[in-house]
Amino acid sequence: MKLFQTYSSPFPTRVRLMIYAKGLEVTIIEPPGFHSSAESKGDYLDINPIGRVPALVLEDGRALPESEVICEYLEDTYPQPATQPADAWGRAQMRLLSRICDFYVVMAMVPLFSFSARSRKHWDPVAIRAATDKVAEALGFLEPYIGTDGYAVGQSLTQADGAITPQLVLACEWIPGLFGTPDPLEDLPKLSAYWRAIQTDPIAVRLIRETRDAIAHEQASAKAQASAARAAT
Ligand SMILES: N[C@@H](CCC(=O)N[C@@H](CS)C(=O)NCC(=O)O)C(=O)O
Incomplete structure (x- = not known):
C-alpha cells in the first residue's frame, strides 16, 4: 500500500499512528510540491480528486481519501493490534x-x-x-x-x-x-x-x-x- 501525505499536516498523522502501531507495510509518499501552491497538485488529483492529503492507495490501485475513512478501513482490515477501544x-x-x-x-x-x-x-x-x-x-x-x-x-x-x-x-x-x-x-x-x-x-x-x-x-x-x-x- 501507499500513503500519500505530508508530515506537517495533522490529518495523516492518525493514519501513520495506525501504520506504526499495526506494523503495516506502507510506502509513505509526499506528493511533490504539494504545499507550494493550489495549482501544483498535478497528478495527485488523479489519486484524490478532493486534492487533500492523506490518500491511501491499495495494492490493486484503488484509492481512498479522507483520514477518518482510511482509519476505519485499516481497522476493519487489520484489526490486530487494535487502535480503538474494545467497547x-x-x-x-x-x-x-x-x-x-x-x-x-x-x-x-x-x-x-x-x-x-x-x-x-x-x-x-x-x-x-x-x-x-x-x-x-x-x-x-x-x-x-x-x-x-x-x-x-x-x-x-x-x-x-x-x-x-x-x-x-x-x-x-x-x-x-x-x-x-x-x-x-x-x-x-x-x-x-x-x-x-x-x-x-x-x-x-x-x-x-x-x-x-x-x-x-x-x-x-x-x-x-x-x-x-x-x-x-
Ligand atoms: N477531511 C480531510 C481533511 C484533509 C485536509 O484538509 N488536508 C489538508 C492538509 S492539513 C490539505 O490537504 N490541504 C491542501 C489544500 O487544501 O489544498 C481528512 O480528514 O483527510
Missing part, C-alpha cells in the same frame, strides 16, 4: 475527540495558517489574539472528554491520540512560538496532564517528532524564500 462507549469517545479536533480545533486555526503565510507587516494583532482565543476555546471542548490514564481514551494508544497530538504540537508550540501568544493549555489541567503523559509513548513520540520536524522545515523554507524575494527586489 462501544470507548469507541464513541475516540470518535468524539477526533471530531472535535477536525471540526473545531482545525477550523479555529485556519486564520492563523493564513497569517503565517503572510509577511509580518500584514499581521493584525487583534485578529491573531481573537484566533488564538478561539483555538483555546476549541481545545477546551476536549477537556471534559480527554482520558486521565495517559491516553486520549482508556489505557492504550488509539486513533484519537493520532488526531490530538499534532493539534497540540500546533497549538502549544507552533502558535505561541510564531505569534508570541500564551500557552493555550493554561486553564485546561486534564489536557495539560494528557499532553505531558502522551509524550512518553514511543509511537506518539515518533508522531510528535515528525510533526515538529516538518513544521521546522516548512518554516525554514518559507524564511529562505522570503529573504530570496527581498534580495531580488
Whole structure:
C-alpha cells in the first residue's frame, strides 16, 4: 500500500499512528510540491480528486481519501493490534475527540495558517489574539472528554491520540512560538496532564517528532524564500 501525505499536516498523522502501531507495510509518499501552491497538485488529483492529503492507495490501485475513512478501513482490515477501544462507549469517545479536533480545533486555526503565510507587516494583532482565543476555546471542548490514564481514551494508544497530538504540537508550540501568544493549555489541567503523559509513548513520540520536524522545515523554507524575494527586489 501507499500513503500519500505530508508530515506537517495533522490529518495523516492518525493514519501513520495506525501504520506504526499495526506494523503495516506502507510506502509513505509526499506528493511533490504539494504545499507550494493550489495549482501544483498535478497528478495527485488523479489519486484524490478532493486534492487533500492523506490518500491511501491499495495494492490493486484503488484509492481512498479522507483520514477518518482510511482509519476505519485499516481497522476493519487489520484489526490486530487494535487502535480503538474494545467497547462501544470507548469507541464513541475516540470518535468524539477526533471530531472535535477536525471540526473545531482545525477550523479555529485556519486564520492563523493564513497569517503565517503572510509577511509580518500584514499581521493584525487583534485578529491573531481573537484566533488564538478561539483555538483555546476549541481545545477546551476536549477537556471534559480527554482520558486521565495517559491516553486520549482508556489505557492504550488509539486513533484519537493520532488526531490530538499534532493539534497540540500546533497549538502549544507552533502558535505561541510564531505569534508570541500564551500557552493555550493554561486553564485546561486534564489536557495539560494528557499532553505531558502522551509524550512518553514511543509511537506518539515518533508522531510528535515528525510533526515538529516538518513544521521546522516548512518554516525554514518559507524564511529562505522570503529573504530570496527581498534580495531580488
Ligand atoms: N477531511 C480531510 C481533511 C484533509 C485536509 O484538509 N488536508 C489538508 C492538509 S492539513 C490539505 O490537504 N490541504 C491542501 C489544500 O487544501 O489544498 C481528512 O480528514 O483527510
